[in-house]
Amino acid sequence: MNEKFTIVKVSGKIVENADELRTFVKAFAAIKGKKMLIFSGNMMAQEIGNKMGIKTKLIDDRPVVDAGTLKLLTMVYGGLVSRLFVSLLQGNKVNALGVTGADMNLITSVKLSNSQLGDTGQVRHVNTEGIARLLDNGIVPVLAPITHDGRGNLLFNETDALAAEIARALALRYDITLIYCFKEKGVLLNHYDPDSVVANLRRSQYKALRDMDIIKDWFVNKLDNAYTALEHGVKDVYITCPSQLGDPEKGTHIQS
Numbered sequence: 001m002n003e004k005f006t007i008v009k010v011s012g013k014i015v016e017n018a019d020e021l022r023t024f025v026k027a028f029a030a031i032k033g034k035k036m037l038i039f040s041g042n043m044m045a046q047e048i049g050n051k052m053g054i055k056t057k058l059i060d061d062r063p064v065v066d067a068g069t070l071k072l073l074t075m076v077y078g079g080l081v082s083r084l085f086v087s088l089l090q091g092n093k094v095n096a097l098g099v100t101g102a103d104m105n106l107i108t109s110v111k112l113s114n115s116q117l118g119d120t121g122q123v124r125h126v127n128t129e130g131i132a133r134l135l136d137n138g139i140v141p142v143l144a145p146i147t148h149d150g151r152g153n154l155l156f157n158e159t160d161a162l163a164a165e166i167a168r169a170l171a172l173r174y175d176i177t178l179i180y181c182f183k184e185k186g187v188l189l190n191h192y193d194p195d196s197v198v199a200n201l202r203r204s205q206y207k208a209l210r211d212m213d214i215i216k217d218w219f220v221n222k223l224d225n226a227y228t229a230l231e232h233g234v235k236d237v238y239i240t241c242p243s244q245l246g247d248p249e250k251g252t253h254i255q256s
Contacts (some may be wrong), residue, residue, distance in 0.1 A: 005034045005135070008245070009163035015081060020242055022088070024181065027245035029092035034135045034174070037096075037142045039085060040159040045076040056173035061199040061218050065118035065156045073156050074085035074100075077144040085142045096140045101147030103152065104130045107166070109155045111201035121147050121155030123162060128167035141190070164225035164234075171233030178229050178237045179248055180222055185241050186252030187223075189214060200253045203227055228255040 008028060015021045028037060042063060046056045056072070065073065082098035089096035101107025109121030122186045134141050136252040143166075145157045161181065168180040186197035189209075198205075206223055210217045215223065226237045240251025 002171060002173065002175045003034065003240065004177065005170060006031050006177045006179065007036045007038065007163055007167050008179045008181055009038045009159055012043060012185050014181065014242060015039055015041040015160055022177055024093060024242035024245065025088040027052050027242055029089060029094045031230050037140065038087065038145070038159055038163045039081060039142070040145060041081055042078070042082065048072065048076055059107055059116055062117055062158060063156065065117065065120050070119050070156060074146050074154055078146050082144050083140060089140065089142070091109045095138055096142050097134065098142045098144065101157070102145045106130050109152045109157060111155060115133040119155050121149070121157045122135060123147070123165035126166050128170050128173060131170065132173060160222045160225045164229040167229045167234045169234035176234045178226070178234050179245065180226065180239045181242060181245055183241060185244060185250070186239050187215065198252050200255055223254070227256070230254065230256050
């Protein structure tokens with residue numbers, strides 16, 4: 001049996017709320033064994049960008065990454081938010097290290113073809129040996145969604161897909177649990193009822209709920225990536241909230 005490794009992707013809405021952020025960090029710190037954190041936070045980047053005169057355009061809640069926006073995202077994610085997470089985790093006795101995909105050549109990407117999203121990347125290679133070395137030395141990587149193309153260019157990566165690609169790349173080495181952590185308790189049958197959580201969501205049920213327009217918009221992308229991870233050897237995928245991070249079974253267990 002392989003060693004357990006937990007990968008948590010946390011939503012930007014958690015990052016941008018001070019109380020929820022501290023709840024999340026405390027819960028993440030309590031996760032036993034090897035672990036990794038991947039984060040986002042579009043609103044924070046937009047607010048800082050507005051103060052700097054950099055307007056971020058969005059398509060389906062994803063930023064259109066031109067040269068100015070890429071600099072902004074690199075500064076906010078690779079700098080401010082990364083250092084915030086590291087300091088909070090160190091305060092909770094977690095030896096965290098803030099990195100981008102360019103550090104240690106951890107993640108290389110290719111620019112999305114035929115895309116309106118500009119300098120947005122799609123993962124080409126995950127340096128599993130590099131990540132394993134960090135983990136073996138007791139370091140918890142905190143990954144900003146910035147990668148590189150191996151030719152001196154930075155790219156921004158959508159975080160749900162980034163987490164799934166890292167999980168599947170490491171699935172041969174570890175028993176991977178991938179957790180998508182956001183504001184709701186899990187996948188909801190009724191958006192207006194926070195307790196209408198689907199405990200177990202199989203692909204056939206997901207397709208039916210999507211066809212009925214119950215699951216839609218950005219959640220489709222999250223779940224598509226979750227099922228892709230399962231197809232490529234990831235052991236478990238959950239969707240849950242910070243208060244349930246220590247017991248993700250209370251959220252939604254994504255199943256093939």
